[in-house]
Amino acid sequence: MDLYLPIAGLSVNVLVIVGLGGLVGILSGMFGVGGGFLTTPLLIFYGIPPAVAVASSATQITGASVSAVLAHRRRQGVDFHMGGVLVAGGAIGSVAGGFVFRWLQRTGQIDTVVGLLYVVLLGSIGLLMAKEAAQSIAVMWGKAPPPVAARRHHPLIAALPMRWRFYRSGLYISPLAPLILGFGTGLLTVLLGVGGGFVLVPAMIYLLGMSTRVVVGTSLFQILFVTAATTLVHALTTKAVDIVLAGLLLIGSVVGAQFGARFAQRVRPEWLRLALAGLVLAVAMRMALGLGWRPDEIYTVQPL
Numbered sequence: 001m002d003l004y005l006p007i008a009g010l011s012v013n014v015l016v017i018v019g020l021g022g023l024v025g026i027l028s029g030m031f032g033v034g035g036g037f038l039t040t041p042l043l044i045f046y047g048i049p050p051a052v053a054v055a056s057s058a059t060q061i062t063g064a065s066v067s068a069v070l071a072h073r074r075r076q077g078v079d080f081h082m083g084g085v086l087v088a089g090g091a092i093g094s095v096a097g098g099f100v101f102r103w104l105q106r107t108g109q110i111d112t113v114v115g116l117l118y119v120v121l122l123g124s125i126g127l128l129m130a131k132e133a134a135q136s137i138a139v140m141w142g143k144a145p146p147p148v149a150a151r152r153h154h155p156l157i158a159a160l161p162m163r164w165r166f167y168r169s170g171l172y173i174s175p176l177a178p179l180i181l182g183f184g185t186g187l188l189t190v191l192l193g194v195g196g197g198f199v200l201v202p203a204m205i206y207l208l209g210m211s212t213r214v215v216v217g218t219s220l221f222q223i224l225f226v227t228a229a230t231t232l233v234h235a236l237t238t239k240a241v242d243i244v245l246a247g248l249l250l251i252g253s254v255v256g257a258q259f260g261a262r263f264a265q266r267v268r269p270e271w272l273r274l275a276l277a278g279l280v281l282a283v284a285m286r287m288a289l290g291l292g293w294r295p296d297e298i299y300t301v302q303p304l
Helices: 014-031 036-046 050-074 080-107 110-140 176-192 197-206 212-238 243-264 269-292
Strands: 002-005 010-013 164-166 171-173
Touching: 002 243, 010 014, 014 036, 014 243, 036 050, 036 110, 036 269, 050 080, 050 110, 050 176, 050 212, 050 243, 080 110, 080 164, 080 176, 080 212, 110 176, 110 197, 110 269, 176 197, 176 212, 197 212
Parallel strands: none
Antiparallel strands: 002 010, 164 171
């Protein structure tokens, strides 16, 4: 069953797109990430123009984040004070990213820049995750000593002025730290169509030193508002949001997330992190291959 995507300008198989959303939803439920960092590359591999894939992925993440935030709120797992600062930084980053995205579109470099950013970012994150997961498995098997406890938050964070108390996170730090972190996440959301959770969650734990009890919920709270702002920015500036594509992805991801969450309860988290690291590295290598592989024909001309 084919369906025409008005913004992407091509027809797609509905079952394939819904299945792709379901796959990302399963992975999201298993690993606790938004899945945007996988949705955009997979859409590009399928043939969706990168600009449309980025904008539509952000729209899909907005819809998928609503129920997750409500669930964490019921469990008192959201620090709204910290989330508000992150959202403020993310909103500024989204606006700035919209101008950068539009400039890259005008210069014709958006496809290359999106690909390069994905290779660098996913490659770095994947290697760090694989290293941490391998260390955790070695400790679990008794082949390595437990790691030494690190500082609560990074020394640079502790040196920033104007400290505020974030009671639910158990922190007394400068709001400049989460503001800058939110700005960077907002910028990435516009440029890459990711929710930013796979960058934001580790940064909140290892840089800010937030309590793990509220990290996921607060991250989702920020992602919800930043991806909503990103959708608005794309709709007004790049005109690349394909609501039909986003709706199909959302249908699949909502269903898939339920199955992923159930499966995750049966597998040790160390193995899940290692599997996610392998998946991230595989996507990064596929993106790198696409950037460097020379096509059989440099260009083709098709009759109208």
